[in-house]
Amino acid sequence: MTDSYDQLPEKPRPQPSTENQPYWDGLREHRLLVQRCANCNKLRHYPRPMCDACYAMDYTWQEIDGRGTVHSWATSHHPFHHSFKREVPYVTVTADLESGVRLQAPLVGSDETALALGLRVIVDYADVDASLSLPCLRLES
Amino acid sequence: MFNLRDKAAVTGVGETRYARDSEKSQLALTLEASLNAIVDAGLDPKEIDGVIPYAAGGIVAEDFITNFGLPDLRYSALTPMGGASPVAALQSAAMAVATGVANHVLVALGRGSISGGRITSRLAEMPQMRLVSEFEMPLGTNAPAQFYAHMARRHMELYGTTYEQFGEIAVTCRQNAVLNERAMMRKPMTLADHQNSRMIADPFRLFDCSLESAGAAAVVVTSAERAKDLRHRPILIGGVAEGHPESPSAITQRPDLTRFGIASAAPIAFAMADVTHADIDVAEIYDCFTFVVLCQLEDMGFCAKGEGGEFIANGRIRPGGELPINTHGGLLSEAHIAGMNHIVELVRQLRGDCGERQVDGAEIGLVTGFGDLGDGSIAIMHR
Known part of the structure; x- marks a missing residue:
């Protein structure tokens, strides 16, 4: 389209x-x-x-392992980079992964009202095109 | 042990007009503010023998030699710490004049027209943003409001800090700006105005975010000994330090999102100056975002971690309060001159030159810097 x-x-x-x-x-x-x-x-x-x-x-x-917990988050309402204009508002989550490193990635499948520190999340993947996939995070059901 | 206590003084301050945009180049603005600071000190430009330009500005010591015809520049340095640069530069300048490497060090910072480049493209090219640029910008985290929103949200969830407490800082800065003819934002702001301003990067609303400005400010740092012979009563640097957080180039990987570099620097500066928190009459605190002020108050030890929201209540940081802050209006309401305007304001307060917004009996004051994802700097000065 x-x-x-x-x-x-x-x-x-x-x-x-x-x-x-x-x-x-x-x-x-x-x-x-x-x-x-x-x-x-x-x-x-x-x-x-x-x-x-x-x-x-x-x-x-x-x-x-892609499992972890919510460490913090932010909800972008202003598209500082104009390319994200159609996505706003969108949430990015900082997650503590079980291996000990952190990952920041967009939240998919829920909005910010579902979030709280310590909630369980799991990494998923979004294929942008043939040469690039980006991580995302969803709440574990 | 050798330390810098009272070895150096700020002897001159200057600035340009502050506005949203300017037809003048960044270099022209920087030189104009520099000349004003040099004249304010009672010096001739050719007496300047040290220069610390703003690292993020693309202006180098050679520009000052060329334009002022400096005959004998002996010291030049950069302090590449974003908004922590100007106060960190005070430390480097104090070291240079205290050791006799230079006599008069000019610290200058200018910001040109914003039309030349939007913030996201500027940031993406900075070396200290390499990790953010590679791993976070493709995901939609492109600007400081978004970087720092994760720190602020964590603080709110851990300690119960509220949007209204952020608003108290914005309203305080505006109250001061109303009294400052140089300030860009002079229309009074209520807490309701703050709460009604549009959301930018939750938890930050528009009025939690600093201005975009064109303009410049500069100061001259001289040894305490030589300062006695200059035009103004010297404002002495009692204690000064810089500090860097863990994982300085990626907030996401930082063990404690709510602890800035200034937490390491503040105890050094207070001990060097030999003053207590209760001795501080006025504090100019770097305020790129409201939350950043609150977190620095905690990191400097004015209150315990998590108690910043309560600390700033009941008018404590307002004009006439126990700890008046950002008496010029700060980056939130005066102008975003990356905190060089905070140093200029503190010197004027300690000289007693602030007219309607003068803090009564201001003898000891503090100025901070914050930048590049959490670097910190602090100077405690006195008259």
Whole structure:
């Protein structure tokens, strides 16, 4: 469906680097991958070169469980990036995943009135196009 | 141990007109405010031998050498901490003049026309926003109101902080702006006006958000010794410090969303200045959003974590209250000059030059900075 009177700009896209490409590749396969320090096993997110616990620079990618709990949230009413104009109002949730890292992602399937700290959420995936999938979160039923 | 207590003074302050937009370039505005600050100090521009420009402004020390014809610039630095930059720059300037590396350090900050670039595109290109840009902007978290809404919501849910308590901060700033002829927003605001303003990024309404402004402000920092010979009574820097939160470049991954970098800096500044919270007569607190003021009051130890909402009640932060804040109107109602206007206002309050909005008997004051997702800075000054 086209909307000729109001052409919106493209949404911002990640610009994957060699360091974080596996994270984005994982999302394409609907898997959540985070870095695991090859020396001390500490998980870290967002991807970066060094472990802040032992300073090792070698790491592997580990698939983690998509379940967690609500840490906080925000509801955007103003589309600061014009490309989100048709989505407002939309909710983004900060979630504590059971593996210990956090994830921020849009809430799907509920609105903000259903939210409270500590509620159980689970990661889901939204396919944007052939080369990009993004995480989202839904309340666990 | 060597510390900076009373080793440096702010000797000159200056600014331009503040407005929503300007036909002048950012550099022209910055130079205009700088010249005003230098003249206010009773100096000739060619006596400036240190410069700290605003890191996010794209203006460099060379611009000052070129335009003022500075013959002998010995010190230049940047303090890239967003809205925490100006107060952090006071620390760097104080270090430079206390050690004799420079005699007079100019700290200047200008913001040009907003038509040149909207906030989302500006932010996406900043190196300190790399993680947010890569992992959060594609999801619809594109601007500070959205970044900080997650911190504010967590605070509300944990401690019962309310929209009305945020409103008290907005109304307080406006009450002060009404008395300030330089302020952009001078129409009185009630709590109902705040509550009726449109939602931007819940829990932030329009009146919880700071202004977009064009303008510039600047200060001159001089050693306490040399300051005695200048035009104004010196305003001494008693204590100054900067602090950085955990996970500084991604709020999402920060262990405690309700603790800013200023929590580490404040105890250093208070100890250095050897003053207590009760000694503070006036506080100019960085206010990009109302919640950010409340959280800094807690992080500085004016009250316990979670008690900020109650602390600001009953007129405590209003004009004539126990701890008057943002006497110029702040970023919320005077102008968004990234907090350089907060330093200028504190110096004027401590000089006793604020006319109708002067805090009676203001002798010791505090100014803070906050920026780049949680960096903090604080200076305690006295006359």
